[in-house]
Amino acid sequence: SVEPENPQYDYVIVGGGTCGLVLANRLSEDSNVTVAVIEAGGSVFNNPAVTSTSAFGEAFFTDIDYAYNSTPQVYSDNRTATWHSGKALGGTSTVNGATYIRAEAAQIDAWEGIGNAGWNWSSLWPYYKKSEHIQPPTPSQAAHGITYEPSVHGVDGPLAVGWSIHDAPANTTAIIGQTWNKLGYPTLQDDNTGNLRGFYVWPRTLNRTADIRADAARAYYWPVSDRENLHAYTFTTADQLVWDEAKPQPYGYGSSSPASGVRVTASDGTKQTIRASREVILSAGSLRSPVILEQSGVGNPQILNRHGIQPKVALPGVGENLQDQANQVLAYTISLNLSSTEWPPFGTFATANDLFGSNTSAVESYVRSQIPTYASRIAAQANNSTTQAIQEKLLTLQTDLIFTQHVPVAEILTAPFPSALSIAFWDLLPFSRGSVHITPQFINGSAQPAINPNYFMIDKDAIFQTAIARQSRQAARTSPLADIAPRETAPNTTTVPIDASDAQWLAWLKATYGTNSHPLGTCAMMARELGGVVDPELMVYGTRNVRVVDASVLPYQIDGHLTSTLYAVAERACDIIRGRPLLAPESVQL
Numbered sequence: 001s002v003e004p005e006n007p008q009y010d011y012v013i014v015g016g017g018t019c020g021l022v023l024a025n026r027l028s029e030d031s032n033v034t035v036a037v038i039e040a041g042g043s044v045f046n047n048p049a050v051t052s053t054s055a056f057g058e059a060f061f062t063d064i065d066y067a068y069n070s071t072p073q074v075y076s077d078n079r080t081a082t083w084h085s086g087k088a089l090g091g092t093s094t095v096n097g098a099t100y101i102r103a104e105a106a107q108i109d110a111w112e113g114i115g116n117a118g119w120n121w122s123s124l125w126p127y128y129k130k131s132e133h134i135q136p137p138t139p140s141q142a143a144h145g146i147t148y149e150p151s152v153h154g155v156d157g158p159l160a161v162g163w164s165i166h167d168a169p170a171n172t173t174a175i176i177g178q179t180w181n182k183l184g185y186p187t188l189q190d191d192n193t194g195n196l197r198g199f200y201v202w203p204r205t206l207n208r209t210a211d212i213r214a215d216a217a218r219a220y221y222w223p224v225s226d227r228e229n230l231h232a233y234t235f236t237t238a239d240q241l242v243w244d245e246a247k248p249q250p251y252g253y254g255s256s257s258p259a260s261g262v263r264v265t266a267s268d269g270t271k272q273t274i275r276a277s278r279e280v281i282l283s284a285g286s287l288r289s290p291v292i293l294e295q296s297g298v299g300n301p302q303i304l305n306r307h308g309i310q311p312k313v314a315l316p317g318v319g320e321n322l323q324d325q326a327n328q329v330l331a332y333t334i335s336l337n338l339s340s341t342e343w344p345p346f347g348t349f350a351t352a353n354d355l356f357g358s359n360t361s362a363v364e365s366y367v368r369s370q371i372p373t374y375a376s377r378i379a380a381q382a383n384n385s386t387t388q389a390i391q392e393k394l395l396t397l398q399t400d401l402i403f404t405q406h407v408p409v410a411e412i413l414t415a416p417f418p419s420a421l422s423i424a425f426w427d428l429l430p431f432s433r434g435s436v437h438i439t440p441q442f443i444n445g446s447a448q449p450a451i452n453p454n455y456f457m458i459d460k461d462a463i464f465q466t467a468i469a470r471q472s473r474q475a476a477r478t479s480p481l482a483d484i485a486p487r488e489t490a491p492n493t494t495t496v497p498i499d500a501s502d503a504q505w506l507a508w509l510k511a512t513y514g515t516n517s518h519p520l521g522t523c524a525m526m527a528r529e530l531g532g533v534v535d536p537e538l539m540v541y542g543t544r545n546v547r548v549v550d551a552s553v554l555p556y557q558i559d560g561h562l563t564s565t566l567y568a569v570a571e572r573a574c575d576i577i578r579g580r581p582l583l584a585p586e587s588v589q590l
């Protein structure tokens with residue numbers, strides 16, 4: 001079909017990914033409004049690397065994966081890390097591990113304290129449920145040790161959540177669960193209650209009956225794709241926002257005229273402007289939404305001026321505050337004959353007390369004493385976008401969550417495969433901060449943006465990662481797991497001896513980490529004076545009709561995995577945008 005030149009819609013959504021398609025669906029529920037989605041990728045509806053529930057990793061480095069590279073990491077041997085990221089309708093939900101685990105309640109409650117009135121666990125809770133429909137464990141899965149708590153799940157949302165028909169054999173659930181119980185971790189009835197400490201067999205975003213991945217497109221887009229008021233521009237890249245210069249800047253200096261649309265490039269190189277009569281909403285993900293803002297003149301004037309971009313809104317937090325977790329894997333031979341073809345869904349969440357035991361207060365004292373140093377180090381690398389005092393406030397909040405509220409700090413996945421056992425783990429709440437920004441090469445289309453997570457910049461992260469590695473190894477050396485995993489092959493006890501020092505562990509950790517693929521924080525929802533980019537209504541400060549709704553708005557790392565929380569945030573954002581009454585907060589009673 002022939003597109004009208006410079007077509008106009010009420011809402012233009014940039015990025016048809018995990019959050020973008022929630023917006024596309026909910027905003028177009030109102031047949032009186034028109035909605036456009038601009039998506040750089042295409043449909044993966046029939047792509048087996050996406051649809052198969054056993055294909056994790058098969059889409060990596062294909063044409064639906066951006067496969068971003070970080071800059072050389074100066075605090076860890078100058079290695080670069082590869083960040084997979086979906087380029088398709090459905091975004092990263094089409095290539096991810098599909099794990100469905102919500103955040104820890106106290107972390108979401110803490111959002112309110114940094115300028116986000118109305119955002120807390122109780123107010124997000126009904127939106128977690130609104131997005132989900134749970135498929136209870138089958139009798140056979142229940143016999144394999146899978147449990148759940150019906151009252152905490154949604155029953156009629158678009159997103160299918162459940163356990164795969166290829167679930168791991170019964171004996172491994174018992175072996176792994178008993179091992180973690182022996183180490184003091186309870187087995188949870190359900191890990192989606194907001195209290196994560198313990199061992200659990202987690203559900204995934206999949207349709208069990210059809211045995212197919214439930215990505216954002218399958219859940220939110222395809223069921224409504226024939227709506228006449230919804231149009232997806234696929235294989236189309238958004239370059240920058242267009243401002244209506246004829247209209248006044250509402251807030252004087254440092255604010256913009258309204259955005260009137262988005263300049264896009266189609267796959268054949270044709271450029272056009274898709275006009276927005278109400279709003280432009282960026283949902284291009286943590287690594288792209290901030291650079292689209294920068295290309296549109298919203299960001300740190302020092303950076304914009306360096307690239308010859310006229311600043312429209314001075315917002316130094318754009319692209320800063322990037323946080324990701326470092327992921328590591330211990331490997332063992334296995335003496336069981338397993339037939340499972342799945343990634344076995346066994347997770348353990350550990351608190352600082354679990355990791356440090358009687359040494360916890362000493363670790364807490366050390367971390368608290370170092371906050372000024374950590375804060376000054378973060379401020380020094382942040383392009384003059386923040387101060388030591390601001391970072392001290394933000395790090396103190398995180399420290400309180402860890403040591404006062406006892407939120408889990410480690411996620412450990414114990415995964416028996418037919419040929420090996422792996423134990424993957426990560427520090428959930430790193431203090432290191434980095435950035436993503438435009439470069440001349442990115443602007444001329446020849447390279448990716450500059451992505452620098454600064455892994456291990458802060459020694460707290462090294463201390464925690466080392467303790468988590470030790471705890472993971474201890475699990476492998478505890479029966480009954482020790483009986484089926486007789487020999488460690490990575491790192492092995494020669495490289496990292498059983499009584500290895502912190503320095504020996506750290507050398508191995510820095511040489512082998514990979515990204516955990518959970519980047520966030522680069523358009524943080526936070527008070528503007530703290531470096532925030534969007535307000536509690538997800539509106540970009542200094543603009544009047546540009547919002548961001550994607551992982552970049554999460555202000556700091558959370559427990560669990562991101563999509564469950566992102567679907568909930570996007571659902572709540574839709575009610576905000578539509579001006580509808582928000583769902584009533586609910587407290588979780590168990």
Ligand SMILES: Cc1cc2nc3c(=O)[nH]c(=O)nc-3n(C[C@H](O)[C@H](O)[C@H](O)COP(=O)(O)OP(=O)(O)OC[C@H]3O[C@@H](n4cnc5c(N)ncnc54)[C@H](O)[C@@H]3O)c2cc1C
Pocket residue numbers: 014015016017018019020038039040041083084085086087088089090091092093095096097098099100101236237238239283284285286288292516517518519549550551552561562563564566
């Ligand atoms: C390997 C991997 C495994 C993961 N495993 C899990 C897991 O098991 N469970 C979990 O909950 N989370 C997991 N995550 C994290 C989670 O999938 C992401 O955090 C989440 O999907 C991000 O959603 P988003 O809406 O922010 O961005 P995305 O879903 O990435 O959507 C952004 C969209 O914007 C498009 N886009 C970008 N730039 C432009 C542009 N200029 N013009 C037009 N379109 C553009 C992209 O193509 C993409 O479709 C994983 C992530 C990865 C990479």
